[in-house]
Amino acid sequence: MSSSIHPCLWFDQQAAEAADFYISVFPNSRIVDKNPIAVSFEVMGTLMMGLNGGPKYQQTQACSYFVYCGEEVSIEEVYDSLKKDGKVYFPLDTYPWSPKYAWVQDRFGTNWQLDADPIRSVQKIVPCLLFVNEKKSKVREAREFYTHIFPNSIRLMEAPLPDSEDLLFTQFKLDGYIMNAMSSPERHEFDFSPGNSLVITCKGQAEIDYYWEKLGESGEHGRCGWLTDKFGLSWQVVPEGLGKMMSDPEKGKRSMEALLKMNKLIIETLKNP
Structure with a gap:
């Protein structure tokens, strides 16, 4: 990894x-x-x-x-x-x-x-x-x-x-x-929120698959590569170079449209929407 x-x-x-x-x-x-x-x-x-x-x-x-x-x-x-x-x-x-x-x-x-x-x-x-x-x-x-x-x-x-x-x-x-x-032993009115997340930048689809399944176990998988683990902490599991894919002058718009329809991100689809 x-x-x-x-x-x-x-x-x-x-x-x-x-x-x-x-x-x-x-x-x-x-x-x-x-x-x-x-x-x-x-x-x-x-x-x-x-x-x-x-x-x-x-x-x-x-x-x-x-x-x-x-x-x-x-x-x-x-x-x-x-x-x-x-x-x-x-x-x-x-x-x-x-x-x-x-x-x-x-x-x-x-x-x-x-x-x-x-x-x-x-x-x-x-x-x-x-x-x-x-x-x-x-x-x-x-x-x-x-x-x-x-x-x-x-x-x-x-x-x-x-x-x-x-x-x-x-x-x-x-x-x-x-x-x-x-x-904290005290009672609080806050908890984990998608307002703070951790991004994992992955070099290949195998890494995306691995973290998506392992971190999402007993948690909740969301849209666009987001998931919430079993403790409520939010993660984004994304491929390396995602920003470049989204800004490509020829394919960027289609890549963004494809991303918005995904849960787990599929690199091949993002590269060739």
Whole structure:
């Protein structure tokens, strides 16, 4: 397997505006590609995507993005920029788990967890899954589910809940991509949503078939390569070069029409609609 993973953020029609904002806030950030539907951008060298999906879904606190600042980022400056016209859930301060930490929802609805600690990886932005309410005891199960599906996956660390076999926090790699997962003992009014999804870019049909079936097991398969796994997390299983297929001057319109009729994406049909 040689797939790659990156987060997708759902916006009404503000994807380009949000991406421009993020590359102005974070160093080593740039726009990679842009079209009316989506914009790909790097934040501190880590690929993300913004989708102009309309008002149907909103982003959720159940999916946030850790920013491991280290010495290369001024956590104070990033915090001040992100909190403007947004919401602060944890103000920038010292906490038992970090010498400097904050949780901020920016004005576009994206949730960021800022941590002054460095990370020994080129991946500085790490998606975090928050399991709440009836799912709060599912962190270990979810980690095992994902690490068994993705090749070259390892557990990096974990912190158990006091006097419990459940996990408060864990960090792991899925085929080299770092993920965080945590639980909350409090009652919350949010859960996972298609407003935050993870995109798997696949090199061939065999990989699409594999992830479509494995991740969708006991979940729900949707349209256009989207699925929801058994924990409620949304994934997009797409072929490498999908954007190029959709923008082809001769076949692009027919490829888009074909995609809109599909559940699982079929590469040959997209290439030759």
